[in-house]
Amino acid sequence: MKKKLLIDNKLYELEVNYGKKDIEVTFNNKTHNINISDTTFNGFHSILIDNKTIEVFCQQKGEDHFVLWIGQNTYEVKSGEALLTESQEEESSVIHAPMPGLIAKLEVKEGDEVSKGTPILILEAMKMQNEIKSPRDGVVKEILVKEGAKVASEDKLVVLE
Amino acid sequence: MFKKILIANRGEIALRIIRTCREMQIKSVAVYSDVDRDALHTRSADEAYHIGKSNPQESYLNMDKLIAIAKNTDCQAVHPGYGFLAENVKFARICRDEGLIFIGPNPDALELVGDKIAARNTVKDIGALIIPGMLGKTSNPSDFDKVIKDIGFPVIAKASMGGGGKGMRIVKNKGELASAIELGRREALSAFGDDTIYIEKYIEEPRHVEMQVLADNFGNAVHLFERECSIQRRYQKIIEESPSPALDDDLRKKMGDEAIKIVNACNYTNAGTVEFLLDKNKNFYFLEVNARIQVEHPVTELVTGVDIVREQIKIAEGNKLSYRQENLQQRGHAIEARIYAEDPDNNFVPSPGKILHLVEPSGPGIRLDSGIYEGFEIPVFYDPLISKLVVWAENRNTAISRMERALSEYKIVGVKTIIKLLSAIMKDDRFVKGNINTHFLENFVMPEDLAANEEQVAIIASICEKLAKKTYGKNTAINRKESLWKIVGRQRSLQ
Numbered sequence: 001m002k003k004k005l006l007i008d009n010k011l012y013e014l015e016v017n018y019g020k021k022d023i024e025v026t027f028n029n030k031t032h033n034i035n036i037s038d039t040t041f042n043g044f045h046s047i048l049i050d051n052k053t054i055e056v057f058c059q060q061k062g063e064d065h066f067v068l069w070i071g072q073n074t075y076e077v078k079s080g081e082a083l084l085t086e087s088q089e090e091e092s093s094v095i096h097a098p099m100p101g102l103i104a105k106l107e108v109k110e111g112d113e114v115s116k117g118t119p120i121l122i123l124e125a126m127k128m129q130n131e132i133k134s135p136r137d138g139v140v141k142e143i144l145v146k147e148g149a150k151v152a153s154e155d156k157l158v159v160l161e
Numbered sequence: 162m163f164k165k166i167l168i169a170n171r172g173e174i175a176l177r178i179i180r181t182c183r184e185m186q187i188k189s190v191a192v193y194s195d196v197d198r199d200a201l202h203t204r205s206a207d208e209a210y211h212i213g214k215s216n217p218q219e220s221y222l223n224m225d226k227l228i229a230i231a232k233n234t235d236c237q238a239v240h241p242g243y244g245f246l247a248e249n250v251k252f253a254r255i256c257r258d259e260g261l262i263f264i265g266p267n268p269d270a271l272e273l274v275g276d277k278i279a280a281r282n283t284v285k286d287i288g289a290l291i292i293p294g295m296l297g298k299t300s301n302p303s304d305f306d307k308v309i310k311d312i313g314f315p316v317i318a319k320a321s322m323g324g325g326g327k328g329m330r331i332v333k334n335k336g337e338l339a340s341a342i343e344l345g346r347r348e349a350l351s352a353f354g355d356d357t358i359y360i361e362k363y364i365e366e367p368r369h370v371e372m373q374v375l376a377d378n379f380g381n382a383v384h385l386f387e388r389e390c391s392i393q394r395r396y397q398k399i400i401e402e403s404p405s406p407a408l409d410d411d412l413r414k415k416m417g418d419e420a421i422k423i424v425n426a427c428n429y430t431n432a433g434t435v436e437f438l439l440d441k442n443k444n445f446y447f448l449e450v451n452a453r454i455q456v457e458h459p460v461t462e463l464v465t466g467v468d469i470v471r472e473q474i475k476i477a478e479g480n481k482l483s484y485r486q487e488n489l490q491q492r493g494h495a496i497e498a499r500i501y502a503e504d505p506d507n508n509f510v511p512s513p514g515k516i517l518h519l520v521e522p523s524g525p526g527i528r529l530d531s532g533i534y535e536g537f538e539i540p541v542f543y544d545p546l547i548s549k550l551v552v553w554a555e556n557r558n559t560a561i562s563r564m565e566r567a568l569s570e571y572k573i574v575g576v577k578t579i580i581k582l583l584s585a586i587m588k589d590d591r592f593v594k595g596n597i598n599t600h601f602l603e604n605f606v607m608p609e610d611l612a613a614n615e616e617q618v619a620i621i622a623s624i625c626e627k628l629a630k631k632t633y634g635k636n637t638a639i640n641r642k643e644s645l646w647k648i649v650g651r652q653r654s655l656q
Contacts, residue, residue, distance in 0.1 A: 072581035
C-alpha cells in the first residue's frame with residue numbers, strides 16, 4: 001500500500017505492507033522489518049526497526065493527524081489529501097498563537113503594511129513578553145484578537161493579505 | 162527553633178524547601194493559587210491554603226494574605242524561595258513587624274543589594290571592580306543617551322530590582338533602545354513590582370562565575386566556592402556547574418575572599434550569591450548579589466555536602482554558622498541542567514500544557530528537583546522552569562557523560578522542553594573542553610533532527626495509525642471531546 005505523508009510539512013512517500021505479525025515498510029527503495037510491542041511503558045511503544053530498539057510515543061490529534069515523540073524530538077505527521085492541501089495553503093497567510101497566553105499589546109492595525117520581522121503583537125505567557133513577528137511581507141487583512149484577550153495555542157491571531 | 166514555616170512560593174523550589182523542613186521536623190504550610198490546587202507543592206506540604214487567583218499579583222505576590230495565613234497557622238517564619246517576594250524589602254519588613262522571621266537577609270541588607278544600582282555604588286566604594294554604566298536612577302531617555310555616549314554600544318538594559326534575566330535585554334544600537342527599555346519595564350513590573358531599568362556596558366565574551374556565601378547574624382561569613390553559569394540563553398542560565406573549569410586554587414581564593422568582603426560591606430546575612438563576570442584576562446567584575454536561595458544551589462550542595470536550605474533555616478533561627486571556611490571543600494564535580502517548558506525549535510517560546518507521560522531519570526549520581534508529575538498541567542501564569550536535573554561524579558568528564566545519560570532517560574510527553582538542546586550541549590566539543598562563555602549559545606547550531614534520523618522517522622510515521630490503534634483501541638472515536646489523558650487513564654484502570 002503506497003502512502004503519502006507530511007512530516008513537519010515535508011512530503012514523504014513510502015510503501016507499507018501489513019503482515020500477520022510484522023510490518024514491512026519500503027522507503028528509498030529499501031525494505032525494513034518493523035515489529036511493535038503489544039504493551040506500552042509509560043505510554044511508550046517499543047518498536048524494532050530491523051531489530052534496532054526505539055521507544056516511541058504516538059499522540060493522535062485528529063483523523064490522519066499525529067504527533068510522534070521519538071527520543072527528545074517531536075514530529076508532526078499528517079496524511080490524507082484534505083490535510084495535505086489545507087496545511088500548505090494556510091501556512092503563509094495566518095499567524096497563529098505559538099503558545100497560550102494573553103494579548104498584551106497589538107502593534108499593528110488592519111490595513112497596515114508589514115514586512116518580514118515587523119512586530120505584530122506582544123503575547124504574554126509565563127512571565128515573558130513575547131514579540132510575535134510577521135512571517136513575511138504583506139498587509140494586515142484582519143485582526144482576530146483584542147488587547148487583553150486570552151488565547152489558546154494555535155489560535156488564529158492575525159490574517160495577512 | 163521553628164515548629165512551622167510558611168512557604169511563600171510554588172513549584173520545584175517550594176517542594177525543595179518542604180523536603181528540608183520535613184527532615185528538620187518542621188511543619189510546612191503551602192499556599193496555592195486557583196490553578197495550583199493540584200500542584201506538587203500544594204500536595205506535599207503538611208497544610209495548604211488557597212491564596213487567590215492564578216495571576217501572581219493576586220496570589221504569590223499578595224503580601225497581606227501571605228502574612229495573614231502565616232499568623233493564622235502559627236508559623237514562626239516565612240521562606241520566600243526565589244522569585245516572587247524573595248527579594249522584596251517591603252515584604253521582609255512586614256514579616257519582621259508582624260513578628261514573623263523572614264528566612265533570608267535582614268531587610269536593610271536586602272534593600273541595599275536588592276537595589277542593583279545602590280549595590281554597584283557600595284561595591285565600588287570598597288575598591289572592587291564594577292562594570293561601567295549607570296550609577297543613578299532615572300527614567301529620562303536623555304540620561305540613558307548620556308551614559309551610552311560614555312560607554313558606547315552594545316549595552317545591557319537591566320531591571321534595578323530584578324534577577325534571573327527578567328527584564329534584561331542586550332541593546333546593540335540606538336534603534337533597539339526604546340523597545341528594550343519598554344519591554345524591560347513591563348516584565349520588571351510584572352515580575353518584581355518595580356519598573357526601574359538601568360544600563361551597563363556589555364562585557365565581551367565573559368564567563369559568569371558566582372560565589373555562594375553563608376553569613377550568620379554574628380558577623381561570621383563563609384563561602385561555598387563557585388558555580389560556573391556561563392551557559393545562558395536570554396540572559397537566563399540553563400546549565401551550571403561546580404567547580405568552574407576556569408578557576409585555579411589561587412583565583413578561587415581571591416574571588417571567595419572578595420565575595421566575603423562584599424557581603425561584610427553590605428552587612429549581609431543568611432544565604433546569598435555574589436555574581437561576577439570573569440573576562441578573558443581573568444579579571445573579575447562584580448555583577449550583583451542575589452539575596453536568595455538560587456535556582457542552581459544544588460550543584461554547590463552536591464560538591465560541598467552542605468544543605469543550603471537547612472543552613473538558611475538555622476541562621477534564621479539565630480544559630481551561629483555550622484561551618485568554618487577551613488572545614489569546607491569541593492569534592493568531585495556537579496552539573497545542573499534546567500528543564501524549561503519551551504520549544505527549542507521555535508525561538509524558545511513557552512510551551513505550557515498537560516504532562517501526558519513522564520519518565521524520570523534515576524541511577525547513580527542523579528538528583529532531580531521537579532515540580533511536575535504525569536497528568537499535571539503546567540500553568541501559563543508562572544516561570545517555565547519545570548525541573549532541575551543535577552548529576553554528581555568524581556570528575557567533570559564523567560559528570561558530562563552522566564548528564565547525557567540521564568537526559569536520554571528523561572521523557573516528558575505533552576509539552577515541549579529544552580531537553581534535546583541540553584543533550585546537544587553535553588556533546589559539544591567546546592563545552593566538553595570547558596571552553597565556554599556567556600555567548601556560547603548564540604552561535605550554537607542544533608543538530609538537524611529530521612536529517613539525522615530521516616529514515617527512522619519516516620518509517621515510524623508511516624505506521625502511526627497502527628500505533629494509535631494499539632494505544633487507544635480500534636473503536637475509539639476520533640476528534641473526541643474528552644482528553645486523551647482521561648481515555649488512557651480509564652483504559653489503564655480496566656487493565
